[in-house]
Amino acid sequence: MKSVSIIAAAAVMLASSVSAASNDPRECEVCMKVMQDVRDAIPKADQTNKPAIEAALGAQCAKDTLSARERKICYYIDPIKRDVAHPFSLGMPVDRLCKRINKSNSEICGVKFPVKTENLEKKDLTKLRVKQLKSILVDRGVECKGCVEKEEFIAMVQNTEHLAGSDEF
Known part of the structure; x- marks a missing residue:
């Protein structure tokens, strides 16, 4: 039982x-x-x-x-x-x-829809999930090889800020 x-x-x-x-x-x-x-x-x-x-x-x-x-x-x-x-x-x-x-x-x-990334500060990026950070990088056409920790994804998003803005597929 x-x-x-x-x-x-x-x-x-x-x-x-x-x-x-x-x-x-x-x-x-x-x-x-x-x-x-x-x-x-x-x-x-x-x-x-x-x-x-x-x-x-x-x-x-x-x-x-x-x-x-x-x-x-x-x-x-x-x-x-x-x-x-x-x-x-x-x-x-x-x-x-x-x-x-x-x-x-x-x-x-x-x-x-892409995650809005205009004027995001580091404290705002820390609120995002890793899946959302990965999505931002995919939208920018960037692959984060070797990224494991959330902080590494945040750093990559900040380093590729100049690639933001394209909405084409």
């Missing part, structure tokens, strides 16, 4: 850790912005009309003002517009919509 309760407790802890990991505020952030922009562009009367939603997706993705990451999301969504339009027409929130379409293409939620 003890082993059953231990297994049940382990299952509860595993489930809670999985749900906590999926609550990353940056998860699917670019997809959610694109979908919210589409939702804002559609008149209320057409928000249940699938062809109108597909047309609005196409119009949103055709804009010249999109960032490189938003264009990347459009590239992923274009072949599955019809699959996106159905839950969209039912009024599904954008976060759930993006997580649903992420099941068909796991790269959708992997697209993230």
